[in-house]
Amino acid sequence: MEKKSIFTGRYAGYSVQSFKKDVLSGLVVGIIAIPLGMAFAIASGVNPEYGIYTTIIAGILISLFGGSKFQIGGPTGAFIPILFAIVLTYGYESLLLAGFLAGIMLVLMGIFKLGSLIKYIPRPVTIGFTSGIAVLIFVGQIANFLGLSNVEKHESFLMNVKEIILRMDTINIYSVLTAVICLIAVILTPKILPKVPGPLIGLLVSTVAAIIFFPSEVATIGSAFGEISNKLPEFHFPEITFERIQLLIGPAFVIAMLGGIESLLSAVVADGMTGTKHNSNRELIGQGVANMVTPLFGGIPATGAIARTATNIKNGAVSPFSGIIHGSVVLLVLVLFAPYASAIPLASMAPVLMIVAWNMSERRVFVSLLKTKTTDSLVLLVTFLLTVFVSLTVAVEVGLIAAVILFAKQMSEQLIIAKALPDPEHKNKRVETHRVTNSRDCPQISIFNIEGPLFFGSAQTFEQSIMRTIHYKPNILLLRMGKVPFMDATAEAYLSSIVKDFSTHGTVIFSGMNPHPLSIVKKTGLYDYTGEEHFFEHTGEAIDFSLEQLDRNKCLSCQHFAFEECTALSAGLDYKKTEET
Incomplete structure:
Protein backbone atom coordinates (compact mmCIF):
# COMPACT_ATOMS: atom_id res chain seq x y z
CA MET A 1 0.00 0.00 0.00
CA GLU A 2 2.81 2.38 0.92
CA LYS A 3 4.68 1.53 -2.28
CA LYS A 4 1.63 2.36 -4.33
CA SER A 5 1.19 5.75 -2.63
CA ILE A 6 4.82 6.68 -3.27
CA PHE A 7 4.98 5.85 -6.96
CA THR A 8 1.39 6.10 -8.17
CA GLY A 9 -0.38 8.29 -5.63
CA ARG A 10 0.90 11.45 -7.30
CA TYR A 11 -0.62 10.36 -10.61
CA ALA A 12 -4.15 9.66 -9.37
CA GLY A 13 -6.68 10.74 -12.00
CA TYR A 14 -3.94 11.35 -14.56
CA SER A 15 -5.24 11.72 -18.13
CA VAL A 16 -4.14 12.52 -21.68
CA GLN A 17 -5.09 16.14 -21.04
CA SER A 18 -2.89 16.16 -17.95
CA PHE A 19 0.00 14.79 -20.00
CA LYS A 20 -0.43 17.58 -22.57
CA ILE A 405 22.44 32.18 21.88
CA LEU A 406 20.31 35.29 21.37
CA PHE A 407 17.11 33.22 21.50
CA ALA A 408 18.26 31.59 24.75
CA LYS A 409 19.04 35.04 26.15
CA GLN A 410 15.59 36.32 25.20
CA MET A 411 13.89 33.28 26.70
CA SER A 412 15.88 33.61 29.91
CA GLU A 413 14.72 37.22 30.20
CA GLN A 414 11.12 35.99 30.01
CA LEU A 415 11.53 34.05 33.26
CA ILE A 416 9.66 35.65 36.17
CA ILE A 417 10.55 34.67 39.73
CA ALA A 418 8.71 36.63 42.40
CA LYS A 419 7.62 36.15 46.00
CA ALA A 420 3.87 36.00 46.46
CA LEU A 421 1.11 35.68 49.05
CA PRO A 422 -2.64 34.90 48.92
CA ASP A 423 -4.89 37.90 48.33
CA PRO A 424 -7.80 37.65 50.82
CA GLU A 425 -9.75 40.25 48.86
CA HIS A 426 -9.91 37.93 45.83
CA LYS A 427 -12.77 35.45 45.93
CA ASN A 428 -10.43 32.53 45.14
CA LYS A 429 -7.61 33.95 47.29
CA ARG A 430 -5.27 34.13 44.30
CA VAL A 431 -1.58 34.12 45.14
CA GLU A 432 -0.30 37.51 43.92
CA THR A 433 3.13 39.11 43.98
CA HIS A 434 1.77 42.56 44.89
CA ARG A 435 0.75 41.24 48.32
CA VAL A 436 4.38 40.94 49.46
CA THR A 437 5.78 44.07 51.14
CA ASN A 438 8.45 44.77 53.75
CA SER A 439 5.81 44.69 56.46
CA ARG A 440 3.82 41.74 55.05
CA ASP A 441 5.99 38.69 54.38
CA CYS A 442 5.88 35.47 56.36
CA PRO A 443 9.26 34.73 58.02
CA GLN A 444 8.54 30.98 58.03
CA ILE A 445 6.93 30.35 54.59
CA SER A 446 8.34 31.66 51.31
CA ILE A 447 6.07 31.29 48.28
CA PHE A 448 7.48 31.90 44.82
CA ASN A 449 5.57 32.36 41.57
CA ILE A 450 7.71 30.98 38.73
CA GLU A 451 6.68 31.77 35.16
CA GLY A 452 8.48 30.81 31.96
CA PRO A 453 10.66 27.96 30.65
CA LEU A 454 13.42 26.65 32.87
CA PHE A 455 16.37 25.72 30.68
CA PHE A 456 20.13 26.12 30.44
CA GLY A 457 19.83 29.83 29.64
CA SER A 458 17.73 30.68 32.70
CA ALA A 459 18.71 27.95 35.17
CA GLN A 460 21.46 29.87 36.99
CA THR A 461 19.30 33.01 37.28
CA PHE A 462 16.53 30.82 38.70
CA GLU A 463 18.76 29.36 41.40
CA GLN A 464 20.40 32.66 42.34
CA SER A 465 17.04 34.46 42.58
CA ILE A 466 15.64 31.84 44.94
CA MET A 467 18.71 31.41 47.13
CA ARG A 468 19.44 35.14 47.38
CA THR A 469 15.87 35.90 48.45
CA ILE A 470 15.61 33.22 51.13
CA HIS A 471 18.87 34.08 52.90
CA TYR A 472 16.93 34.34 56.18
CA LYS A 473 16.17 30.60 55.90
CA PRO A 474 12.39 30.13 56.24
CA ASN A 475 10.99 26.74 57.28
CA ILE A 476 8.96 26.16 54.10
CA LEU A 477 9.84 26.95 50.49
CA LEU A 478 6.78 26.66 48.23
CA LEU A 479 7.49 26.79 44.49
CA ARG A 480 4.41 27.45 42.34
CA MET A 481 5.32 25.99 38.91
CA GLY A 482 2.00 25.97 37.11
CA LYS A 483 3.34 28.42 34.51
CA VAL A 484 6.58 26.54 33.80
CA PRO A 485 5.85 24.68 30.54
CA PHE A 486 9.27 23.14 30.09
CA MET A 487 12.37 22.20 32.06
CA ASP A 488 15.64 20.77 30.72
CA ALA A 489 18.37 18.77 32.45
CA THR A 490 20.43 21.85 33.33
CA ALA A 491 17.51 23.51 35.08
CA GLU A 492 16.70 20.26 36.87
CA ALA A 493 20.26 20.16 38.19
CA TYR A 494 19.91 23.67 39.61
CA LEU A 495 16.49 22.86 41.05
CA SER A 496 17.98 19.75 42.66
CA SER A 497 20.70 21.93 44.18
CA ILE A 498 18.06 24.27 45.67
CA VAL A 499 16.09 21.34 47.13
CA LYS A 500 19.11 19.61 48.63
CA ASP A 501 20.57 22.82 50.06
CA PHE A 502 17.25 23.92 51.56
CA SER A 503 16.43 20.45 52.90
CA THR A 504 19.25 20.75 55.46
CA HIS A 505 17.07 23.12 57.52
CA GLY A 506 13.59 23.19 55.95
CA THR A 507 11.14 21.66 53.51
CA VAL A 508 10.61 22.31 49.80
CA ILE A 509 7.13 21.75 48.38
CA PHE A 510 5.74 22.19 44.87
CA SER A 511 2.35 23.06 43.48
CA GLY A 512 0.85 22.83 40.00
CA MET A 513 3.89 21.26 38.34
CA ASN A 514 3.17 20.60 34.65
CA PRO A 515 3.58 17.15 33.05
CA HIS A 516 6.94 17.83 31.35
CA PRO A 517 8.82 19.19 34.39
CA LEU A 518 7.15 16.51 36.55
CA SER A 519 8.37 13.74 34.23
CA ILE A 520 11.91 15.17 34.39
CA VAL A 521 12.07 15.23 38.22
CA LYS A 522 10.67 11.71 38.34
CA LYS A 523 13.29 10.41 35.90
CA THR A 524 16.18 12.07 37.75
CA GLY A 525 15.07 10.87 41.21
CA LEU A 526 14.38 14.35 42.59
CA TYR A 527 10.70 13.45 42.98
CA ASP A 528 11.52 10.52 45.26
CA TYR A 529 14.16 12.53 47.14
CA THR A 530 11.67 15.32 47.88
CA GLY A 531 8.83 12.92 48.61
CA GLU A 532 5.53 12.42 46.84
CA GLU A 533 3.71 14.10 49.75
CA HIS A 534 5.49 17.37 48.92
CA PHE A 535 3.92 17.69 45.45
CA PHE A 536 0.48 19.30 45.30
CA GLU A 537 -1.86 19.89 42.41
CA HIS A 538 -3.31 23.09 43.89
CA THR A 539 -1.60 25.91 45.80
CA GLY A 540 -4.35 26.00 48.42
CA GLU A 541 -3.52 22.44 49.46
CA ALA A 542 0.20 23.32 49.56
CA ILE A 543 -0.47 26.36 51.80
CA ASP A 544 -2.62 24.28 54.16
CA PHE A 545 0.24 21.77 54.42
CA SER A 546 2.73 24.60 55.04
CA LEU A 547 0.66 26.12 57.83
CA GLU A 548 0.67 22.74 59.58
CA GLN A 549 4.49 22.82 59.64
CA LEU A 550 4.78 26.25 61.29
CA ASP A 551 6.66 26.82 64.52
CA ARG A 552 3.77 28.27 66.50
CA ASN A 553 6.09 29.94 69.02
CA LYS A 554 7.54 32.10 66.24
CA CYS A 555 4.00 33.12 65.25
CA LEU A 556 3.28 34.65 68.68
CA SER A 557 3.14 38.45 68.45
CA CYS A 558 4.18 38.32 64.74
CA GLN A 559 2.86 41.47 63.05
CA HIS A 560 3.36 40.46 59.38
CA PHE A 561 -0.13 38.92 58.97
CA ALA A 562 0.86 37.35 55.66
CA PHE A 563 -2.05 34.88 55.77
CA GLU A 564 -5.61 35.19 57.05
CA GLU A 565 -4.76 32.58 59.66
CA CYS A 566 -2.02 34.81 61.10
CA THR A 567 -4.44 36.84 63.26
CA ALA A 568 -5.28 33.75 65.29
CA LEU A 569 -1.74 32.37 65.26
CA SER A 570 -0.27 35.66 66.47
CA ALA A 571 -2.63 35.57 69.45
CA GLY A 572 -1.72 31.97 70.25
CA LEU A 573 -5.11 30.64 69.14
CA ASP A 574 -5.92 27.58 67.05
CA TYR A 575 -6.66 29.06 63.60
CA LYS A 576 -8.72 26.02 62.59
CA LYS A 577 -11.16 26.49 65.44
CA THR A 578 -11.30 30.19 64.68
CA GLU A 579 -12.22 29.42 61.07
CA GLU A 580 -14.94 27.00 62.19
CA THR A 581 -16.36 29.70 64.48
Missing part, protein backbone atom coordinates in the same frame (compact mmCIF):
# COMPACT_ATOMS: atom_id res chain seq x y z
CA LYS A 21 -0.20 20.17 -19.77
CA ASP A 22 2.93 18.50 -18.40
CA VAL A 23 4.53 18.48 -21.86
CA LEU A 24 3.87 22.21 -22.30
CA SER A 25 5.15 23.19 -18.85
CA GLY A 26 8.14 20.84 -19.14
CA LEU A 27 9.05 22.33 -22.52
CA VAL A 28 8.90 25.91 -21.23
CA VAL A 29 10.91 25.18 -18.07
CA GLY A 30 13.41 23.10 -20.04
CA ILE A 31 14.11 26.01 -22.39
CA ILE A 32 14.54 28.36 -19.41
CA ALA A 33 16.85 25.89 -17.65
CA ILE A 34 19.38 25.64 -20.50
CA PRO A 35 20.95 29.13 -20.24
CA LEU A 36 20.69 29.07 -16.45
CA GLY A 37 22.40 25.70 -16.21
CA MET A 38 25.34 26.92 -18.29
CA ALA A 39 25.50 30.25 -16.45
CA PHE A 40 25.51 28.63 -13.00
CA ALA A 41 28.23 26.20 -14.06
CA ILE A 42 30.46 28.95 -15.45
CA ALA A 43 29.97 31.08 -12.33
CA SER A 44 30.87 28.03 -10.21
CA GLY A 45 34.19 27.75 -12.01
CA VAL A 46 33.45 24.68 -14.17
CA ASN A 47 32.69 24.06 -17.83
CA PRO A 48 29.18 25.01 -19.02
CA GLU A 49 28.28 21.50 -20.17
CA TYR A 50 28.51 20.29 -16.56
CA GLY A 51 25.59 22.58 -15.77
CA ILE A 52 23.67 21.00 -18.65
CA TYR A 53 24.44 17.49 -17.37
CA THR A 54 23.21 18.50 -13.92
CA THR A 55 19.99 19.94 -15.33
CA ILE A 56 19.27 16.71 -17.19
CA ILE A 57 20.20 14.08 -14.60
CA ALA A 58 19.26 15.86 -11.36
CA GLY A 59 16.13 17.34 -12.94
CA ILE A 60 14.79 13.92 -13.88
CA LEU A 61 15.81 12.14 -10.65
CA ILE A 62 14.41 14.85 -8.35
CA SER A 63 11.07 14.64 -10.16
CA LEU A 64 11.09 10.83 -9.98
CA PHE A 65 12.08 10.39 -6.35
CA GLY A 66 11.33 13.74 -4.68
CA GLY A 67 8.46 14.57 -2.37
CA SER A 68 6.88 17.42 -4.35
CA LYS A 69 4.73 16.92 -7.44
CA PHE A 70 5.89 20.15 -9.04
CA GLN A 71 9.53 20.51 -7.99
CA ILE A 72 12.03 21.41 -10.71
CA GLY A 73 15.57 20.54 -9.72
CA GLY A 74 18.91 21.55 -11.11
CA PRO A 75 21.89 23.84 -10.48
CA THR A 76 20.99 27.05 -8.67
CA GLY A 77 22.58 30.38 -7.83
CA ALA A 78 22.68 29.60 -4.10
CA PHE A 79 25.44 27.03 -4.65
CA ILE A 80 27.74 29.29 -6.66
CA PRO A 81 29.97 30.70 -3.84
CA ILE A 82 30.52 27.35 -2.11
CA LEU A 83 31.10 25.44 -5.37
CA PHE A 84 33.47 28.10 -6.71
CA ALA A 85 35.44 28.01 -3.44
CA ILE A 86 35.75 24.20 -3.61
CA VAL A 87 36.90 24.27 -7.25
CA LEU A 88 39.38 27.06 -6.54
CA THR A 89 40.80 25.38 -3.43
CA TYR A 90 40.58 21.65 -4.18
CA GLY A 91 39.76 21.29 -7.89
CA TYR A 92 36.87 20.01 -9.99
CA GLU A 93 37.39 16.34 -9.06
CA SER A 94 36.99 17.22 -5.38
CA LEU A 95 33.76 19.09 -6.19
CA LEU A 96 32.33 15.83 -7.56
CA LEU A 97 33.23 14.00 -4.35
CA ALA A 98 31.80 16.81 -2.18
CA GLY A 99 28.54 16.63 -4.16
CA PHE A 100 28.44 12.84 -3.76
CA LEU A 101 29.00 13.10 0.02
CA ALA A 102 26.30 15.78 0.24
CA GLY A 103 23.93 13.41 -1.53
CA ILE A 104 24.60 10.69 1.05
CA MET A 105 23.92 13.20 3.85
CA LEU A 106 20.63 14.28 2.27
CA VAL A 107 19.48 10.66 1.91
CA LEU A 108 20.33 9.99 5.56
CA MET A 109 18.51 13.17 6.62
CA GLY A 110 15.43 11.92 4.79
CA ILE A 111 15.67 8.37 6.16
CA PHE A 112 15.98 9.65 9.73
CA LYS A 113 13.05 12.02 9.10
CA LEU A 114 14.96 15.25 9.65
CA GLY A 115 13.02 17.08 6.94
CA SER A 116 10.84 18.85 9.47
CA LEU A 117 13.91 20.13 11.34
CA ILE A 118 14.94 22.34 8.43
CA LYS A 119 12.02 24.64 9.26
CA TYR A 120 13.66 25.46 12.59
CA ILE A 121 16.51 27.31 10.87
CA PRO A 122 15.77 30.97 11.70
CA ARG A 123 14.58 33.17 8.85
CA PRO A 124 17.24 35.87 9.53
CA VAL A 125 19.92 33.23 8.87
CA THR A 126 18.41 32.10 5.54
CA ILE A 127 17.74 35.69 4.42
CA GLY A 128 21.25 36.70 5.51
CA PHE A 129 23.13 34.08 3.53
CA THR A 130 20.75 34.29 0.55
CA SER A 131 21.30 38.04 0.30
CA GLY A 132 25.05 37.53 0.77
CA ILE A 133 25.10 34.96 -2.03
CA ALA A 134 23.23 37.41 -4.27
CA VAL A 135 25.92 40.04 -3.68
CA LEU A 136 28.69 37.55 -4.47
CA ILE A 137 26.99 36.45 -7.70
CA PHE A 138 26.30 40.01 -8.83
CA VAL A 139 29.83 41.26 -8.14
CA GLY A 140 31.28 38.11 -9.66
CA GLN A 141 29.70 38.96 -13.03
CA ILE A 142 30.95 42.56 -13.26
CA ALA A 143 34.17 41.47 -14.99
CA ASN A 144 32.28 39.58 -17.71
CA PHE A 145 29.75 42.41 -18.09
CA LEU A 146 32.54 44.92 -18.70
CA GLY A 147 34.68 42.50 -20.69
CA LEU A 148 37.71 42.98 -18.44
CA SER A 149 40.76 40.97 -19.43
CA ASN A 150 43.36 39.12 -17.36
CA VAL A 151 41.08 39.09 -14.32
CA GLU A 152 42.28 36.54 -11.78
CA LYS A 153 39.57 34.80 -9.75
CA HIS A 154 39.94 34.72 -5.98
CA GLU A 155 37.97 33.10 -3.18
CA SER A 156 38.02 36.37 -1.21
CA PHE A 157 35.32 38.92 -2.04
CA LEU A 158 37.61 41.86 -1.31
CA MET A 159 40.36 40.42 -3.52
CA ASN A 160 37.87 40.02 -6.37
CA VAL A 161 36.70 43.62 -5.96
CA LYS A 162 40.33 44.77 -5.92
CA GLU A 163 41.01 42.74 -9.08
CA ILE A 164 38.07 44.39 -10.88
CA ILE A 165 39.26 47.87 -9.88
CA LEU A 166 42.83 47.13 -11.01
CA ARG A 167 41.60 45.88 -14.42
CA MET A 168 39.19 48.73 -15.10
CA ASP A 169 41.50 50.07 -17.80
CA THR A 170 40.80 46.93 -19.88
CA ILE A 171 37.05 47.58 -20.35
CA ASN A 172 35.78 46.17 -23.65
CA ILE A 173 33.09 48.48 -25.07
CA TYR A 174 31.80 45.64 -27.28
CA SER A 175 31.29 43.41 -24.23
CA VAL A 176 29.41 46.21 -22.47
CA LEU A 177 27.21 46.70 -25.53
CA THR A 178 26.53 42.96 -25.78
CA ALA A 179 25.66 42.78 -22.07
CA VAL A 180 23.35 45.80 -22.29
CA ILE A 181 21.50 44.29 -25.29
CA CYS A 182 21.00 41.05 -23.35
CA LEU A 183 19.92 42.91 -20.21
CA ILE A 184 17.32 44.97 -22.09
CA ALA A 185 15.98 41.85 -23.82
CA VAL A 186 15.71 39.93 -20.53
CA ILE A 187 13.85 42.81 -18.87
CA LEU A 188 11.50 43.61 -21.77
CA THR A 189 10.61 40.07 -22.90
CA PRO A 190 8.27 39.26 -19.97
CA LYS A 191 6.40 42.54 -20.61
CA ILE A 192 6.04 42.04 -24.37
CA LEU A 193 5.91 38.22 -24.57
CA PRO A 194 4.98 36.97 -21.07
CA LYS A 195 5.19 33.28 -21.96
CA VAL A 196 8.58 33.47 -23.66
CA PRO A 197 11.68 32.91 -21.46
CA GLY A 198 13.52 36.22 -21.09
CA PRO A 199 17.02 34.72 -20.52
CA LEU A 200 16.77 32.67 -23.72
CA ILE A 201 15.72 35.67 -25.83
CA GLY A 202 18.42 37.80 -24.22
CA LEU A 203 21.12 35.26 -25.06
CA LEU A 204 19.86 34.77 -28.65
CA VAL A 205 19.50 38.48 -29.46
CA SER A 206 22.82 39.54 -27.92
CA THR A 207 24.70 36.59 -29.47
CA VAL A 208 23.32 37.31 -32.93
CA ALA A 209 24.14 41.01 -32.53
CA ALA A 210 27.72 40.22 -31.50
CA ILE A 211 28.20 37.79 -34.41
CA ILE A 212 26.82 40.23 -37.00
CA PHE A 213 28.20 43.59 -35.85
CA PHE A 214 31.45 42.86 -34.01
CA PRO A 215 32.60 39.26 -34.51
CA SER A 216 35.71 38.17 -32.63
CA GLU A 217 35.60 41.31 -30.44
CA VAL A 218 34.12 39.65 -27.33
CA ALA A 219 35.06 36.55 -25.32
CA THR A 220 32.69 33.62 -25.83
CA ILE A 221 32.00 30.32 -24.10
CA GLY A 222 34.00 28.66 -26.87
CA SER A 223 37.03 30.93 -26.50
CA ALA A 224 37.02 30.58 -22.71
CA PHE A 225 36.06 26.91 -22.24
CA GLY A 226 36.33 25.30 -25.64
CA GLU A 227 33.49 23.95 -27.78
CA ILE A 228 30.54 22.44 -25.89
CA SER A 229 30.27 18.79 -26.85
CA ASN A 230 26.92 17.28 -27.82
CA LYS A 231 28.04 13.88 -26.50
CA LEU A 232 26.33 12.37 -23.50
CA PRO A 233 28.31 12.45 -20.22
CA GLU A 234 30.45 9.44 -19.38
CA PHE A 235 30.23 7.54 -16.10
CA HIS A 236 33.14 8.26 -13.79
CA PHE A 237 33.33 7.42 -10.08
CA PRO A 238 35.32 10.02 -8.13
CA GLU A 239 38.37 8.84 -6.24
CA ILE A 240 37.46 8.29 -2.59
CA THR A 241 40.07 8.23 0.17
CA PHE A 242 39.75 8.80 3.88
CA GLU A 243 41.94 11.89 3.63
CA ARG A 244 39.77 13.43 0.89
CA ILE A 245 36.61 12.70 2.85
CA GLN A 246 38.09 14.45 5.90
CA LEU A 247 39.03 17.40 3.70
CA LEU A 248 35.63 17.74 2.04
CA ILE A 249 33.19 16.70 4.77
CA GLY A 250 32.72 20.32 5.89
CA PRO A 251 31.95 21.76 2.42
CA ALA A 252 29.77 18.70 1.70
CA PHE A 253 27.74 19.38 4.84
CA VAL A 254 27.16 22.99 3.76
CA ILE A 255 26.07 21.78 0.30
CA ALA A 256 23.67 19.30 1.92
CA MET A 257 22.21 21.88 4.30
CA LEU A 258 21.91 24.50 1.57
CA GLY A 259 20.35 21.97 -0.81
CA GLY A 260 17.93 20.77 1.84
CA ILE A 261 16.88 24.28 2.83
CA GLU A 262 16.39 25.54 -0.72
CA SER A 263 14.58 22.42 -1.95
CA LEU A 264 12.15 22.46 0.99
CA LEU A 265 11.57 26.21 0.62
CA SER A 266 10.82 25.61 -3.04
CA ALA A 267 8.43 22.77 -2.12
CA VAL A 268 6.64 25.06 0.36
CA VAL A 269 6.26 27.72 -2.36
CA ALA A 270 4.81 25.04 -4.65
CA ASP A 271 2.37 23.96 -1.91
CA GLY A 272 1.21 27.55 -1.50
CA MET A 273 0.63 27.97 -5.25
CA THR A 274 -1.23 24.67 -5.73
CA GLY A 275 -2.87 23.88 -2.40
CA THR A 276 -0.98 20.57 -2.21
CA LYS A 277 1.25 19.12 0.52
CA HIS A 278 4.77 17.86 -0.12
CA ASN A 279 6.56 15.10 1.79
CA SER A 280 9.66 16.77 3.23
CA ASN A 281 11.55 13.58 4.12
CA ARG A 282 10.94 12.02 0.71
CA GLU A 283 12.02 15.30 -0.88
CA LEU A 284 15.35 15.09 0.96
CA ILE A 285 15.81 11.49 -0.19
CA GLY A 286 15.05 12.50 -3.79
CA GLN A 287 17.53 15.38 -3.57
CA GLY A 288 20.10 13.02 -2.05
CA VAL A 289 19.71 10.40 -4.79
CA ALA A 290 20.07 13.10 -7.46
CA ASN A 291 23.21 14.51 -5.86
CA MET A 292 24.76 11.06 -5.51
CA VAL A 293 24.15 10.12 -9.14
CA THR A 294 24.83 13.47 -10.85
CA PRO A 295 28.56 13.68 -9.89
CA LEU A 296 29.08 10.23 -11.39
CA PHE A 297 28.36 11.84 -14.78
CA GLY A 298 30.33 15.04 -14.20
CA GLY A 299 27.44 17.11 -12.86
CA ILE A 300 27.59 19.67 -10.06
CA PRO A 301 25.36 19.75 -6.93
CA ALA A 302 21.68 20.47 -7.52
CA THR A 303 18.59 21.40 -5.54
CA GLY A 304 15.01 22.55 -6.03
CA ALA A 305 14.87 25.80 -7.99
CA ILE A 306 12.15 28.13 -6.68
CA ALA A 307 11.81 30.29 -9.82
CA ARG A 308 11.72 27.32 -12.21
CA THR A 309 9.29 25.43 -9.96
CA ALA A 310 6.97 28.47 -9.91
CA THR A 311 7.23 28.75 -13.70
CA ASN A 312 6.41 25.06 -13.99
CA ILE A 313 3.22 25.55 -11.99
CA LYS A 314 2.21 28.73 -13.82
CA ASN A 315 2.45 26.88 -17.12
CA GLY A 316 -0.03 24.24 -15.99
CA ALA A 317 2.07 21.37 -14.62
CA VAL A 318 -0.02 18.55 -13.22
CA SER A 319 2.49 15.92 -12.05
CA PRO A 320 6.21 15.08 -11.78
CA PHE A 321 6.12 14.23 -15.50
CA SER A 322 6.66 17.93 -16.21
CA GLY A 323 10.02 17.77 -14.41
CA ILE A 324 11.00 14.61 -16.26
CA ILE A 325 10.04 16.24 -19.58
CA HIS A 326 12.02 19.35 -18.61
CA GLY A 327 15.15 17.20 -18.23
CA SER A 328 14.43 15.36 -21.47
CA VAL A 329 14.07 18.67 -23.37
CA VAL A 330 17.48 19.79 -22.12
CA LEU A 331 18.93 16.41 -23.17
CA LEU A 332 17.48 16.82 -26.67
CA VAL A 333 18.88 20.35 -26.97
CA LEU A 334 22.29 19.12 -25.79
CA VAL A 335 22.40 16.44 -28.50
CA LEU A 336 21.12 18.67 -31.32
CA PHE A 337 22.38 22.18 -30.60
CA ALA A 338 25.21 22.07 -28.02
CA PRO A 339 28.03 23.18 -30.39
CA TYR A 340 26.13 26.36 -31.28
CA ALA A 341 26.14 27.43 -27.61
CA SER A 342 29.90 27.91 -27.86
CA ALA A 343 29.26 31.18 -29.72
CA ILE A 344 27.42 32.75 -26.76
CA PRO A 345 29.44 35.71 -25.40
CA LEU A 346 30.38 35.62 -21.73
CA ALA A 347 29.06 39.19 -21.59
CA SER A 348 25.62 37.79 -22.47
CA MET A 349 25.70 35.39 -19.54
CA ALA A 350 26.53 38.16 -17.04
CA PRO A 351 23.14 39.99 -17.12
CA VAL A 352 21.29 36.66 -16.80
CA LEU A 353 23.15 35.89 -13.58
CA MET A 354 22.88 39.47 -12.33
CA ILE A 355 19.10 39.33 -12.66
CA VAL A 356 19.08 35.95 -10.87
CA ALA A 357 21.09 37.60 -8.07
CA TRP A 358 18.72 40.58 -7.96
CA ASN A 359 15.66 38.31 -7.75
CA MET A 360 17.13 36.09 -5.03
CA SER A 361 18.44 38.98 -2.91
CA GLU A 362 15.31 39.18 -0.71
CA ARG A 363 16.05 42.92 -0.50
CA ARG A 364 12.61 43.93 0.82
CA VAL A 365 12.63 41.32 3.58
CA PHE A 366 16.26 42.21 4.35
CA VAL A 367 15.45 45.90 4.84
CA SER A 368 12.30 45.06 6.80
CA LEU A 369 14.24 42.84 9.23
CA LEU A 370 16.93 45.50 9.66
CA LYS A 371 14.29 48.08 10.56
CA THR A 372 13.03 45.95 13.45
CA LYS A 373 16.34 46.66 15.28
CA THR A 374 16.00 43.42 17.25
CA THR A 375 18.28 40.43 17.78
CA ASP A 376 16.96 39.16 14.43
CA SER A 377 18.53 42.22 12.80
CA LEU A 378 21.87 41.34 14.39
CA VAL A 379 21.73 37.70 13.26
CA LEU A 380 20.76 38.84 9.74
CA LEU A 381 23.64 41.31 9.51
CA VAL A 382 26.23 38.91 10.95
CA THR A 383 25.20 36.11 8.57
CA PHE A 384 25.15 38.47 5.57
CA LEU A 385 28.55 40.02 6.27
CA LEU A 386 30.22 36.68 6.97
CA THR A 387 28.77 35.22 3.76
CA VAL A 388 30.20 38.10 1.73
CA PHE A 389 33.52 38.67 3.44
CA VAL A 390 34.46 35.26 4.93
CA SER A 391 32.63 32.20 3.61
CA LEU A 392 29.21 30.66 3.41
CA THR A 393 30.31 27.80 5.69
CA VAL A 394 31.35 30.15 8.48
CA ALA A 395 28.29 32.36 7.93
CA VAL A 396 25.80 29.51 8.38
CA GLU A 397 27.61 28.12 11.43
CA VAL A 398 28.01 31.48 13.18
CA GLY A 399 24.53 32.62 12.15
CA LEU A 400 22.91 29.54 13.68
CA ILE A 401 24.99 29.74 16.87
CA ALA A 402 24.25 33.46 17.24
CA ALA A 403 20.53 32.84 16.69
CA VAL A 404 20.49 30.10 19.34
